[in-house]
Amino acid sequence: MFTLNEKIDTFETIQYKSDTVEQLNNVGLHIYLDEPLSSYNSEKGYYTKQFYEEFVGDESPNHLRAKELDSILTLIDNNKLTNVKVYTCDYDVEKYYPFYINKMTLITDDRFVKRYFHSQYRPPLLAKGPFKKKFINLNWRYTSPRHLLAIYLNEKDSYLSWPHKKSFRYLKEHVWTDDETIDKLEDSAMILYHKSPMTLDISINQTDSDDEKYQYPQNPSEDQDYLRMGYYKNLMLPALYNDSFVAIVSESRFAQPTANFSEKTLQVMLNKKPFILLAPPFTLKYLKENFGFKTFDKFWDESYDEEVIHIERMKKIFSIIDDIQNKPISELQDIYMQMKEIIDHNHRQLMTKPND
Numbered sequence: 001m002f003t004l005n006e007k008i009d010t011f012e013t014i015q016y017k018s019d020t021v022e023q024l025n026n027v028g029l030h031i032y033l034d035e036p037l038s039s040y041n042s043e044k045g046y047y048t049k050q051f052y053e054e055f056v057g058d059e060s061p062n063h064l065r066a067k068e069l070d071s072i073l074t075l076i077d078n079n080k081l082t083n084v085k086v087y088t089c090d091y092d093v094e095k096y097y098p099f100y101i102n103k104m105t106l107i108t109d110d111r112f113v114k115r116y117f118h119s120q121y122r123p124p125l126l127a128k129g130p131f132k133k134k135f136i137n138l139n140w141r142y143t144s145p146r147h148l149l150a151i152y153l154n155e156k157d158s159y160l161s162w163p164h165k166k167s168f169r170y171l172k173e174h175v176w177t178d179d180e181t182i183d184k185l186e187d188s189a190m191i192l193y194h195k196s197p198m199t200l201d202i203s204i205n206q207t208d209s210d211d212e213k214y215q216y217p218q219n220p221s222e223d224q225d226y227l228r229m230g231y232y233k234n235l236m237l238p239a240l241y242n243d244s245f246v247a248i249v250s251e252s253r254f255a256q257p258t259a260n261f262s263e264k265t266l267q268v269m270l271n272k273k274p275f276i277l278l279a280p281p282f283t284l285k286y287l288k289e290n291f292g293f294k295t296f297d298k299f300w301d302e303s304y305d306e307e308v309i310h311i312e313r314m315k316k317i318f319s320i321i322d323d324i325q326n327k328p329i330s331e332l333q334d335i336y337m338q339m340k341e342i343i344d345h346n347h348r349q350l351m352t353k354p355n356d
Contacts (some may be wrong), residue, residue, distance in 0.1 A: 005052055008071035016079045028083040034112045036253055036260045037066035037090050044097075054144070054176050054255040057281075057309035065258055069100050076103050087111065090258035091286040108290070109227035116266050118353040122341045125243045131329050131336075133159050135321070136244035136273075138237075138264070142166060144174040145314065149278055152318055153183050153248065154192045156325050159240050163197040176255035176310040185331040241271040245332045246324060248317075251279035253319045255310040259283040269346045274299070274339050276320055281308045292349050299335060300324070 002008055015254055016024070038052045042065045069086065076084055084103070089110035135158040139146050142164045148171055150162040168189040171177055241247070247268040251261055259282040268275045274296050277283050284305040287293040295302060300323065304316035324332070 001032045001034065002068065005035045005038045005068075005240070007038075007067040008075075011071040014079075019080065021079050024079075025082045028085060029081060030088045030347075031072060031084065032109075032111055033068055033086065033088045035089070036257065037068055037088060037093075037097075039064055039066050039257060041065075052064040052253070052256070054174055055257060055308075055310065056175055057255070057312075061098055061257075062212065064096055065099060066097060069097060069106075073100060089113065089260045091260060091282060091290070093258060096257050109234060110260070110290075113262065113266065113291075114354050116263050118351055126239060128242070131245045131332060132243040133157050133240075134245045134324055134327075134329070134332060135159070135248055136240055136246075137161065137248040137250060139163065139250050141252075142202065143250075143252075144171055144177070145252065145278055145310075146250040147171060148177070148314065149180075149183070149250060149317075151189045151192050152321065154195070155188055156321060159244055161199050162192065163199050165193070165196050165255055167193060174255070178311050181311060181315065223239065238271055241273055245274065245329075246334060247271075247273045248276045248321070249275050249277050249279070251277060251283070253280055254278055254314075256280040258284040261287065266350060269293070269343075269350050272343050272347055274336070274343060276300075276317060277305070277315060278314075281305060281310075281313060291354065293346050296339065296342065299339065 004060060011282055036052070039055075040053045041055070042063045072084065072086060073083065076302065085105045085107060087107045087109040088110070089112060090096070091108055093108050094106040097106060116337060130248060135153055135156060137153050137158060138161045139150060140161075140163065147164070147166060150160060153160050154162070168182075168186055171182055171189075172179075190336070249265050249268055251264055253260060257278045257280070261277070261283050264288070265275065265277065265279075276296075284295045284302055288295060300320045301316065304313050307313035307316055327335075
């Protein structure tokens with residue numbers, strides 16, 4: 001079981017004894033990766049300083065590699081292993097990483113999110129009044145897609161958490177963006193910059209420094225493992241969910257080849273909210289096919305999930321946000337009631353332990 005994002009140093013140096021190799025080839029070596037793969041383009045190499053690379057979109061699978069799979073391949077070659085299975089949260093992993101399939105079996109099996117099913121949490125019984133906001137968007141770690149979304153939502157009717165002081169120029173350094181979109185949002189970006197850091201439920205130690213460092217909240221509430229620990233002793237966020245129409249979920253990855261999601265999406269389902277996912281392409285498809293969830297294509301255009309060019313997917317998400325922003329709260333109340341069957345289904349599904 002490997003729980004980080006990066007190459008696996010141990011696998012690149014370990015040398016098994018011959019009897020261990022024989023045993024592993026007989027019974028099989030099963031490797032579970034808890035985090036999404038750290039992908040890169042083999043023709044370009046590593047081109048960012050992050051622990052994963054970002055892509056324009058629609059890259060050829062023939063050029064896709066992953067740092068973790070490289071390390072596993074080294075382990076296999078150094079020890080002449082013939083029976084290795086790798087389990088990862090990346091949807092359709094065998095389709096997107098054909099370079100490795102002659103040496104290892106790649107399997108989509110997200111053990112990380114499965115641990116969050118069958119939660120003991122039940123949403124608190126809060127009074128149902130008219131929605132106060134149309135959107136809720138929570139953020140913690142900085143990523144450029146989250147930054148662009150926060151700029152867009154900041155001037156909308158939103159509960160927004162953006163605990164960073166990052167200038168607009170950071171967005172221009174990422175390969176998945178385009179100049180036209182960036183230039184249109186420059187004035188909005190300055191408004192967010194001057195208001196930041198901003199947060200929903202935690203105090204922030206704001207310094208005069210800058211732009212060059214991430215600004216993280218200094219005094220988070222009791223637990224950061226929101227689903228399984230004591231987070232819901234504090235009713236503030238459940239109340240904010242209750243007062244919002246839809247959650248825009250900023251997943252950990254966006255400009256990536258393979259779909260994946262995390263507890264961030266499940267948290268919204270626990271709080272019985274509809275959702276729009278800022279996530280890799282086909283993540284909605286993954287939720288439906290592999291986990292039995294339902295989504296909201298009857299109420300807005302979910303073709304964004306099939307858009308493999310990442311900036312175009314972001315623009316489609318912006319379009320949905322605009323459509324919702326233009327609707328009165330009273331109409332959104334009616335739409336929410338029409339969604340109740342889907343919302344309740346997803347909550348029940350999350351209360352059911354998935355098959356292993």
